[in-house]
Amino acid sequence: MEKPPSSFFVIGFSIVATLTLASFASCMAAEFNRTSKKDLKLNGRFCFLPESEAFKLGVAGLICLIMAQIIGNTIICHSYWPKENRKSCSVKRPLLSTTLLISWASFGIAVVMMSGAISMSSRQEYGKGWVEGECYVVKDRIFVGAALLVLINGASTISSAAIGRKSHPKGPTQINSQIR
Template identity: 40%
Template sequence: MVESPSKFKFTFIFFIIISLSLGLVSFSLCLVSEIKRNKKGDLRWNGKLCHLPTSPAFGLGIASLVCLALVQSIGNSILFKNCCLGEKRNARFKIPIVARILLLISWVGFGTAVILLIAATSMSKRQAYGEGWLNGECYLVKKGTYAGLSLLILVTVGSLIGSALLTMKTNKADQGHKIHSTNG
């Protein structure tokens, strides 16, 4: 069953609105995490061992990670829904080269952001005396880490939406150039 062009266009517009919304939420959560992260003044030192309390950045980082994962999964499922349906391939849904490059950028950005968000968020969790974050030592999230992650999230979401827009534009142009032959 082939989707009608209006349903196809609505799906993409809906995807863009949802992706952009979740991307902005993830971006905002990272900026708030930057403000709420543990500072040097939060570090307690008893001469041998250190202690850091749980930072609000811990929960905000997890929420940002969830939003980013939702953006990536929704975006990719919409993009690949019509071009890779198992045995059947939809000829009207083609992904141009530039859109493929943008999709690759979104995946690289997503992978990098996930790794950095997991590391920074886990450092924001409580680090008890003698346990710390790694080898019994306490670690603070470096200033600017969450802010940099917020920019990386914008690049990731932007490239994913750009890939979708280029794909939609290409498919619209391809539909206008079809030549119908008659049998007879």
């Protein structure tokens, strides 16, 4: 299998890095713009919480994270596994597998954290709060935790690409035998 052009990887993983940083920045901005307890309005036993900017910022961060994960893993899978080995489940590069596992684990946890925080940041009407008519406010540093997981995800995705690229042969592999 020939090595794909270097510019393909530079452009592809520049896009992944840019999307990762955009997601990180959106999460950090969402942390500073989330609703707080002072925004909560009570009317008897009913509560109201207005939509915050954290909702839009969180959605943007989540979209960037998902796009970075899809693009990064698509590039890795189609570039580093030869077509004849794509159906095989054998682990031939444990370090690559480990970084991909870290990437997917951090991705999953970040998506769950961001999704919960985003849904709590939307408008919560009187009597129709987030769960069972009650209003909930996003806890401190939830978006910061998600932002750190976004960075771990981006770093492990790009590391997977670097590890896979190093383990790739540099040229055509041929074994020349002597002819007698």
